[in-house]
Amino acid sequence: MAWIAASALAGCDSSETSDTGSTGVDHSAADDDSAAQPRRDAGRADAGAQKGDAGSADHHPSDTAHDTDAGDRRAGPALSTDAGKPGAGAAAHDHCVDGELAEARDALLDGKPEQWKGSDGAIDLVLPKPVLAWMSERVWTQSHDAWHNVRRCGGGSFGGFGGASAVCSKKELIPQHQECADAEDGYQFLVMHRHMMRALRQSFPAHSELFAGFPTFPLEAKDVPQQWQGRWGSGWAQAIKDTAKTLESIESKLSQFPSEGDLGKFIQCGAMSNGASSIHGALHFKWVVNASPHSLGKQTVNIENYMFWKLHGWIDTIWERYRIAKGLAPDEPKLREALSSQCREMHRLGQAVAPSASPGSKDPLPVEHGYFHESVRPILEKVCSGCHSESSPEAGLPLGGQVSSADIVEQLVNVSALHGGQFKRVVPGDPDESWLYLKVSGTAMAAGCQGAGCNAQVMPPAGQVSLSKAELTTIRQWISDGAAAPTN
Ligand SMILES: [Cu+2]
Numbered sequence: 001m002a003w004i005a006a007s008a009l010a011g012c013d014s015s016e017t018s019d020t021g022s023t024g025v026d027h028s029a030a031d032d033d034s035a036a037q038p039r040r041d042a043g044r045a046d047a048g049a050q051k052g053d054a055g056s057a058d059h060h061p062s063d064t065a066h067d068t069d070a071g072d073r074r075a076g077p078a079l080s081t082d083a084g085k086p087g088a089g090a091a092a093h094d095h096c097v098d099g100e101l102a103e104a105r106d107a108l109l110d111g112k113p114e115q116w117k118g119s120d121g122a123i124d125l126v127l128p129k130p131v132l133a134w135m136s137e138r139v140w141t142q143s144h145d146a147w148h149n150v151r152r153c154g155g156g157s158f159g160g161f162g163g164a165s166a167v168c169s170k171k172e173l174i175p176q177h178q179e180c181a182d183a184e185d186g187y188q189f190l191v192m193h194r195h196m197m198r199a200l201r202q203s204f205p206a207h208s209e210l211f212a213g214f215p216t217f218p219l220e221a222k223d224v225p226q227q228w229q230g231r232w233g234s235g236w237a238q239a240i241k242d243t244a245k246t247l248e249s250i251e252s253k254l255s256q257f258p259s260e261g262d263l264g265k266f267i268q269c270g271a272m273s274n275g276a277s278s279i280h281g282a283l284h285f286k287w288v289v290n291a292s293p294h295s296l297g298k299q300t301v302n303i304e305n306y307m308f309w310k311l312h313g314w315i316d317t318i319w320e321r322y323r324i325a326k327g328l329a330p331d332e333p334k335l336r337e338a339l340s341s342q343c344r345e346m347h348r349l350g351q352a353v354a355p356s357a358s359p360g361s362k363d364p365l366p367v368e369h370g371y372f373h374e375s376v377r378p379i380l381e382k383v384c385s386g387c388h389s390e391s392s393p394e395a396g397l398p399l400g401g402q403v404s405s406a407d408i409v410e411q412l413v414n415v416s417a418l419h420g421g422q423f424k425r426v427v428p429g430d431p432d433e434s435w436l437y438l439k440v441s442g443t444a445m446a447a448g449c450q451g452a453g454c455n456a457q458v459m460p461p462a463g464q465v466s467l468s469k470a471e472l473t474t475i476r477q478w479i480s481d482g483a484a485a486p487t488n
Pocket residue numbers: 144148193
């Protein structure tokens with residue numbers, strides 16, 4: 001991409017940076033114990049993840065490395081633009097070991113999933129767009145899909161999901177422990193999904209409830225979100241109810257599961273050859289909306305589905321209850337190593353199956369037209385995108401780089417301003433009520449921003465590049481004319 005932002009030379013607004021956490025140094029969040037390590041009390045129905053009080057957990061010795069790292073980051077502004085990106089930033093921070101840093105985009109969430117509506121009225125619940133963007137930057141959907149597929153290369157499969165996937169041609173990626181073949185596969189199943197949950201909760205610490213599981217197995221329709229209740233049907237088969245009962249009384253069933261892996265295998269694969277009693281499969285397939293682009297039944301996209309985290313969160317809770325009952329410490333070295341090893345396997349698979357989508361080598365942008373794309377965007381690219389970059393955007397708002405104009409407009413129009421009190425970033429037809437225009441025209445101060453987080457400082461920050469009168473008029477015109485999205 002040929003656009004090089006002038007403001008990259010100018011340095012970013014430090015006041016904005018320090019209060020958004022966009023540099024990823026929000027220490028209390030990065031230090032979040034429940035995220036850095038599985039919680040001791042994760043199995044209780046009132047576990048912290050449900051309530052967002054995760055910071056109250058005990059301080060583990062393992063946090064030391066994390067503390068040091070976060071402190072280093074704070075001292076080094078040069079690191080800030082890379083913070084939170086996989087594989088980027090200081091060598092000192094290895095997110096597979098140290099965990100993810102809190103995301104600026106956390107502030108864009110309201111804690112609720114988004115709804116997808118089919119033409120027949122079917123509703124699916126989907127993770128919010130900023131989370132999907134975060135996942136896509138990490139090539140997670142492809143990596144997760146490949147993770148399962150590569151365990152079916154050797155014929156190991158359940159429920160008819162076998163069959164050689166393209167990833168099987170890379171022999172070095174095929175794990176010895178194939179799907180449902182043994183307890184080690186069951187253990188890896190538990191650990192990889194916990195790795196994903198942990199990374200999400202660390203990255204979006206203020207909204208970790210989005211990734212919290214059902215506190216207990218949903219035995220009745222009322223136990224699931226209202227949007228799913230219509231698909232409850234005749235309820236669960238007896239075999240699933242029995243399995244749920246066993247797992248919900250896991251503390252008294254330890255003898256049935258000699259190891260954690262045996263438990264994982266039972267949950268993923270059901271009792272021995274009987275795939276029908278796989279409670280994991282049953283939970284996945286009960287709420288499938290076939291037409292949904294985020295369908296719970298499609299392994300290529302299902303991690304985008306809100307229910308995916310509800311059901312895997314519940315599985316994780318049962319596993320943690322098992323660990324507690326067995327006296328296994330949350331920072332047990334075996335588990336810590338397994339978590340980072342699963343993190344690395346996800347990376348390897350992501351690079352193997354989607355090299356072009358891997359960080360640093362994104363797909364080309366779509367061809368776009370229209371006033372915003374042709375007239376407004378070049379101004380934003382030139383003046384704003386150095387700080388509002390795609391990789392670590394100020395205020396969680398990318399205004400240039402490897403981002404489509406359609407995505408930029410979507411992040412602007414009718415979206416609440418992060419540090420603009422009652423204002424929206426762009427109100428179609430009303431530039432004087434649009435925080436973007438108020439900021440760039442230097443009139444935000446006079447507009448009367450209300451709220452603790454108001455930052456009415458002119459953008460770009462005084463003394464750096466500034467907008468010409470003609471450029472301001474162009475932005476104003478776009479908003480006055482209805483802030484239209486680009487066309488293809
Ligand atoms: Cu999975």
